[in-house]
Amino acid sequence: MLTKTHECFDVSIEDRIAHIRLNRPQAMNTMNKAFWNELPEIVRDIDVNARARVIVISSTGKHFSAGMDLSVFAGGEKTGHDRYILAEALRSNIKRIQETFNCLEEARMPVLFALHGGVIGGAVDMISAGDIRWCTKDAFFSIMETNIAMTADVGTFPRLQRYIPEGWVKQMAYTGMRLPAATAKEIGLVNDLFDTQEEMLAAVMDVARQIAANSPLAVTGCKALINYGRDHSTADTLDYIGVWNAAMFPPPHMAEAFKAREEKRPADYPDLAPLRTTPM
Incomplete structure (x- = not known):
């Protein structure tokens, strides 16, 4: 800790x-x-x-x-x-x-x-x-x-x-x-x-x-899209959801989720990547 x-x-x-x-x-x-x-x-x-x-x-x-x-x-x-x-x-x-x-x-x-x-x-x-x-x-x-x-x-x-x-x-x-x-x-x-x-x-x-315990990528996507939808129209939000999933839809993470359920164990997802603090 x-x-x-x-x-x-x-x-x-x-x-x-x-x-x-x-x-x-x-x-x-x-x-x-x-x-x-x-x-x-x-x-x-x-x-x-x-x-x-x-x-x-x-x-x-x-x-x-x-x-x-x-x-x-x-x-x-x-x-x-x-x-x-x-x-x-x-x-x-x-x-x-x-x-x-x-x-x-x-x-x-x-x-x-x-x-x-x-x-x-x-x-x-x-x-x-x-x-x-x-x-x-x-x-x-x-x-x-x-x-x-x-x-x-x-x-x-x-x-x-x-x-x-x-x-x-x-x-x-x-x-x-x-x-x-x-x-x-x-x-x-x-x-x-x-x-x-x-x-x-x-x-x-x-x-x-x-x-x-859930996929960090899925959770941060939920937060980003819920907050976006709060401040934008339904049409704009649906379009943004499409762009998000087109760019960040994660088949390997989904496969791990299904495998973990089948094996009755916690899923092992990668953490979010650290961000840059400077432009380069």
Whole structure:
């Protein structure tokens, strides 16, 4: 098992499953400056180097995350510039922060979230960029930004309404309310509820093992095509599926799948190839 500790995260990789845990429970796992740098570094390393076939993200302490750490807002004052120049710089900074969660959606392998306690503010942005979510019965979700006189800006609005009805997104955003776990399941934000974090993690890891046992090429194809279909017309998506399968339909992998079933053993599939990090 490969393990590594960062300022904001613990990372372990075992049986082709990468488990990323938020590890600042004393600070309610708020998202400080290190968080925004470490998360994309961790996820892109797993993705680019094909270190795992699925990523699970969970947390420690009382809450999954209380959202943005106030220290992120400190020290950004620039003197000698008018407000229009400062506004343009802020827009660029927001875009860089948004890219931190984009890496979850862009990763070739599925990203699964195991949630408990408060999932607040930036944490809602974060989980919206994942593939599947589960939570404990004590969990709640809040677009907290409205309550501190700002508008959520790191991914909640373009992504959350893909999973839940627009009316619920608007009610959460306009009021800053706490959405309870039972309602989150009812409207489709999470797949299931659990009494304890231990029970939830066991179930999520079971799903992760099922994913890891399948062909990585087929799984990444599913993620790519589902995400493409979400953002494009049916006709465009069907055409893209045809192009994908024309290029990457794998008869040897299928033969291995059938042989493994016949022999009643796990199939042995090749991992995804590492990606280039430079043009040449």
